Amino acid sequence: MNTEVTNINANNTVELEHGHGAELKTFGFWIYLMSDLVLFSALFATFAVIGYNYAGGPGPKQLFDLPYLFTETMFLLFSSVTFGLTMVAMNGNAKKRVITGLVITFLLGLGFIFMELHEFYGLIAAGHGPSRSGFLSAFFTLVGTHGTHVFFGLIWIIVMISQVVKKGLTDGVRSRMMRLSMFWHFLDLVWIGVFTVVYLLGVL
Amino acid sequence: MNQTHNQNMGAGHITNKGYITGFVLALLLTIISFGLVMTHIVSRQFAVIGLFVAAVAQMLVHLHYFLHLDRSSAQKWNVLALAFTALLLFIFVAGTVWVLYTLNSRMM
Known part of the structure; x- marks a missing residue:
């Protein structure tokens, strides 16, 4: 495998340039992730400021179910x-295993989103929606923004599954898989x- | 192969073993975090400190084992960008909390 890749690189300067381009794209995507982190930091700051104003309503102790949250967390960690x-x-060029892996990752991510939506639904149905208190506004905004990211990640996974199936593990597909893995x-x-x-x- | 792939995050010299190690460490730290809150084993003050330490440790585990950040020259700019963002994050969160929680006393 080592020699194979070296040969391709030696015979084809375009391949080298392509490799450099992929590296730049990876760095560019990292910069995007960092800007996303800045966005989240604003939401965390908001939560730190208004997250303890319950307006006479229920607080985290009444609303949050920690064993449920632990299961939710495990879904994301496993994925x-x-x-x-x-x-x-993918590095081992095992196309079938890549597809299986993506499908499993998708299902675990879907499990996370379902648990989160179920929690949101329960809160809103009980009258503890985002308009109830400053704490709940901040809670829904921060957790909802994260959930939205995961939702778009799931769409991206579906796109990549279809690309791996249709195109195989081409350079372009590998490069996109790399960025998706960073995102995830x-x-x-x-x-x-x-x-x-x-x-x-x-809750503490 | 190494030359090309080492430079790429998320796929440089990655192994199943690395991910499993990262997973076990992350799982342990998550259990510690939840355990601190659910068992009331230590005082509230210690639990808060413990939570932050466990969270930072788990983030470092994720950065190292999942995102493959290290101190190699190939990762220099990624680490630099992360460090700068961490600084911004600190200024935003700590600055906001500082200003708003002392608002009343400073407006007198």
């Missing part, structure tokens, strides 16, 4: 690992901040 294993499979791991990273600051500190 991060399955995506990692998918990337290993990044969302799991932000979730650590969310469950620590919003849920655990709230």
Whole structure:
């Protein structure tokens, strides 16, 4: 495998330039993720300021179910690992395993979104919607923004599954898979901040 | 192969073992975080400190094992961008909290 790639690079300067382009794209996407982090920091700051104003309504202790949240967190953590294993499979050119890995990652991400929507639905149905208090406004905005990111990540996974099926593991597909994996791991990273600051500190 | 792939985040010299190690560490830290809150094993003050330490540690685990950031020269700019963003994040959050929680006393 080593020699194979070296040969391609030696015979084809376009391939080299392409490799450099992929690296630049990766860096560019990293910059996007960092700007996304700035967006989340504004929402975290908002939560820190108005997240403790309950307006006489229920607080985290009454509303949050920690075992439920732990299961939700596990869905996202597992999906991060399955995506990692998918990337290993991709490096080994195992197309079928890449597709299986993406499907499993998608289902785990879907499980996370379903649990989050179920929680939101329960809160709103009980009259604890975003308009109830400053705490709930900040809660729905921060957690909802993260959930929206995961939702778009799921769409991206579907797109990549179809691309891997149709095009195979071409350079372009690999490059996009790389960025999707960064996006997915990044969302799991932000979730650590969310469950620590919003849920655990709230209930404590 | 190494030359090309080392430079790419998320796919440089990655192994199943690396992801499993990262997963076990992340799982342990998550259990510690939830355990601190659900068992009331330590005082509130210690639990808050413990939560932040566990959260930062888990973020570092994710950055290292999942996003493959390290101190190699190929990662220099990624790490630099992250460090700058962390600075911004600190200014935004700490600055906002500082200004707004001391608003009353400073308006007197």
